[in-house]
Amino acid sequence: MALENIYDHGILHNTELTQRLLNEYQHNFPVTRTPYADIAKRLGVDEQTILDLLKELDKKNILSRVGPVFRPNRVGVSTLAAMAVPEHKLEKIADIISSYPAVNHNYEREHHFNLWFVVTAENKELLDKTLQDMQLETDIRIMSLPMEKDYHIDLGFPLKLLQGGRSHD
Amino acid sequence: MIDERQLISVLQNGLPLISHPYAAIADEINSTEDEVINYIQLMQEKGDIKRFGLVVRHRKLGYKANAMVVWDIAEDNVDVLGQCFGQFDFVTLSYRRPRNLPDWPYNLFCMIHGQDKEDVKRNLNLMIKSCEVQGVKHELLFSTRCFKQRGAIYIHNETSDKVAV
Numbered sequence: 001m002a003l004e005n006i007y008d009h010g011i012l013h014n015t016e017l018t019q020r021l022l023n024e025y026q027h028n029f030p031v032t033r034t035p036y037a038d039i040a041k042r043l044g045v046d047e048q049t050i051l052d053l054l055k056e057l058d059k060k061n062i063l064s065r066v067g068p069v070f071r072p073n074r075v076g077v078s079t080l081a082a083m084a085v086p087e088h089k090l091e092k093i094a095d096i097i098s099s100y101p102a103v104n105h106n107y108e109r110e111h112h113f114n115l116w117f118v119v120t121a122e123n124k125e126l127l128d129k130t131l132q133d134m135q136l137e138t139d140i141r142i143m144s145l146p147m148e149k150d151y152h153i154d155l156g157f158p159l160k161l162l163q164g165g166r167s168h169d
Numbered sequence: 170m171i172d173e174r175q176l177i178s179v180l181q182n183g184l185p186l187i188s189h190p191y192a193a194i195a196d197e198i199n200s201t202e203d204e205v206i207n208y209i210q211l212m213q214e215k216g217d218i219k220r221f222g223l224v225v226r227h228r229k230l231g232y233k234a235n236a237m238v239v240w241d242i243a244e245d246n247v248d249v250l251g252q253c254f255g256q257f258d259f260v261t262l263s264y265r266r267p268r269n270l271p272d273w274p275y276n277l278f279c280m281i282h283g284q285d286k287e288d289v290k291r292n293l294n295l296m297i298k299s300c301e302v303q304g305v306k307h308e309l310l311f312s313t314r315c316f317k318q319r320g321a322i323y324i325h326n327e328t329s330d331k332v333a334v
Binding site: 047108 | 177180181182183184186187188189190191192202206209210212213216217218219220221222223224225226229230236237247248251252254255256260261262263264265266267269272273278308310311312313314315316317318319
């Protein structure tokens with residue numbers, strides 16, 4: 001898989017370092033007093049290099065954040081919600097939904113149910129209230145599909161850099 | 170004593186990119202660096218934290234296509250197939266969710282990624298073949314626009330209250 005977008009952004013001064021950082025620290029990030037210095041030591045560079053690279057990835061929107069992914073429903077509750085929105089209203093409705101801090105992912109998908117978003121809350125009562133508020137504000141029914149069982153959750157995935165930044169196959 | 174709710178509230182925004190990030194978090198919640206570190210390790214051991222590290226936006230990394238594939242699976246087979254689908258490295262989520270009849274007959278959901286739509290379709294075919302679900306009713310919902318993507322905010326404070334539209 002390619003990181004060609006990084007080349008497009010022109011930020012990769014050190015492709016090997018970026019690849020190792022992204023691949024080795026989606027998991028097992030050091031929970032130590034000086035995590036960035038510890039990573040730097042492992043990768044054979046200095047702390048400032050790692051901090052600068054992470055800031056760069058953050059600025060380019062490639063890095064969402066450094067931190068925990070909580071197990072679903074262990075900390076708070078969440079649900080996957082879907083709406084069937086008339087095409088001409090989609091952008092407006094999507095903006096309303098995105099404006100709720102309780103929403104983290106909000107995507108248009110190719111389907112009769114064309115707006116899909118994840119709503120989180122501290123407890124079920126607050127979650128239900130948020131869904132109700134959304135329905136009132138948008139006048140569109142929400143289909144709520146809370147997770148019942150998780151077989152596999154985002155464990156990060158392996159990223160490979162293309163040599164020279166482009167695939168030729 | 171550390172206030173778990175406060176700690177999560179700060180952690181969900183991500184670590185600051187400075188030498189002593191855990192000390193900065195401790196300052197925010199009137200705790201100490203060691204307490205914060207120990208508590209995070211405890212949450213990892215308990216399984217409350219599934220992974221801890223860099224969270225990257227796949228779309229920015231050349232994984233331009235992603236789709237949700239949804240399946241209508243007989244109750245007895247959901248567990249086996251949920252696990253079977255979850256083992257591919259292009260599948261980031263495999264969840265059972267309720268059906269919502271008559272509008273929505275699907276009860277198993279997977280997020281699959283690829284470099285483009287064709288790649289995603291190839292990946293779907295691989296899942297169908299490997300897990301032997303030829304003929305099982307399913308739909309592939311490609312995502313076309315991303316309106317919002319960030320970490321989950323479970324705990325709201327005054328500053329994260331709803332922004333006026």
